[in-house]
Amino acid sequence: MREPDFNSLAAALRKNGVAGRHAHRAVNELRDHYDDLVDAAVDEGASSRKARRLAAKQLGSMDEFVAQMAACRELKTWSFRYPHLAVVVYPLACLAILPAAPILAGIAHREALVRWGTSLLAAGLVTAAMLLVMQLSIILG
């Protein structure tokens, strides 16, 4: 049996509707479990490679693990539990958020906005100073 791919496991769980906190915690628990199995096999005299193979076999198929997690309705996100409601609520939420989106985007990028604002102010001051110098040179010259 192949060694379990824990990196893609969380993504597979999320794709099947398992809520993030359950997905990540289950993957971490499974990874620790796998490490414990490997350690136990090594302690019993197996080579590192054989220990990993045995551990993967004992742990079982990751596809079945995903299927079992996904079969538990209470572990899924609400949008997977109530898909019909999600179809209504998500677009409405998007519409409600739309007017606030520029403000939220501004808050999210406030550092860039402050930089741009400062640059614009500096450019304006320089331009005004140059125009003032030109005007004075016309008047006085």
Add this chain to the structure above:
Amino acid sequence: MAQSNPPFMSGVPELLLLRLLNDDEMYGYELVRAIKQVTNEAISLGEGVIYPVLHSLERNGSLKSRRKAVGGRTRVYYSLTRKGRDRLDRLRNDWKRIQGGVATALETAVNA
């Protein structure tokens, strides 16, 4: 997962987990070892199978969990709640009733 147990085993992992956690808090690997030990390895669970059950039981309030750092690893320890004890009592009674019924039926069939 290991397929060494017959299909009517559905629900047994939950009962065993609740029973073991009634005595002490444990983490996943410990629980699998304990199940093998207390059942004399008669019940061989696919080791990953317990996590969906543990998470479901926690979600419905039968279990609570806490993280604990042990030997460089962060373990998630599970323990039974009051609701979990009630659930264990209910499942235990259901199990005894079914077990008695099946035993009677098997005896009847043998004697018939």
